[in-house]
Amino acid sequence: MLRIGLTGGIGSGKSTVAAQMQALGAGLVDTDAIARQLTAPGGRAMPAIVQAFGPEMAAPDGSLDRARMRELAFGNPDVRHRLQGVLHPLIGEECERQARAHGDLPMLVFDVPLLVESGRWRGLVNRVLVVDASEDVQVRRVMARSGWPEETVRAVIAQQASRAQRRAAADAVIHNEELGMDALALCVQSLWQRWVRPGLR
Incomplete structure (x- = not known):
């Protein structure tokens, strides 16, 4: 089973990518959902x-x-x-x-918002996939989704790893700026075809 570490900043669209990978046949372990369960x-x-x-x-x-x-x-x-x-x-x-x-399963996705910050996940997965978006896009999405004020969203972003740090840790990056759902799904399908072939496991 190919183990994928999926990460990205708040509002990057990481959860959407996780759902699309599930639709292709991947299993999903959501660390945010686990943290909510634990608390x-x-x-x-x-x-x-x-x-x-x-x-x-x-x-x-x-x-x-x-x-x-x-x-x-x-x-x-x-x-x-x-x-x-x-x-x-x-x-x-x-x-x-x-x-x-x-x-x-052919692939197991670990959805880990703080993958880069934790330092331990790189050794637990075969590939790291980063979903990337500009800070302004992140802010706009989170404000629309959660109703948080802009300063709160930017404070959260400031506490996370930088975009450069996440990209440096990545085996692949999906630049999810203004992609529609169909275009994003095509990006995910392309990665699936590349990574799930037996020769790349």
């Missing part, structure tokens, strides 16, 4: 998060208060590292469990 009410990460950051980080339903944690973590590398220290081992365990559960 949902009763999630495995919540006791350690409350212990590390205080009970105010839990919402009334017992889930992570994401807005409060985002406010605390922005501009504070120590907080981000402590949070990652709680989440990343649990995410890693669940990723491997889900990978085994997918069985025999």
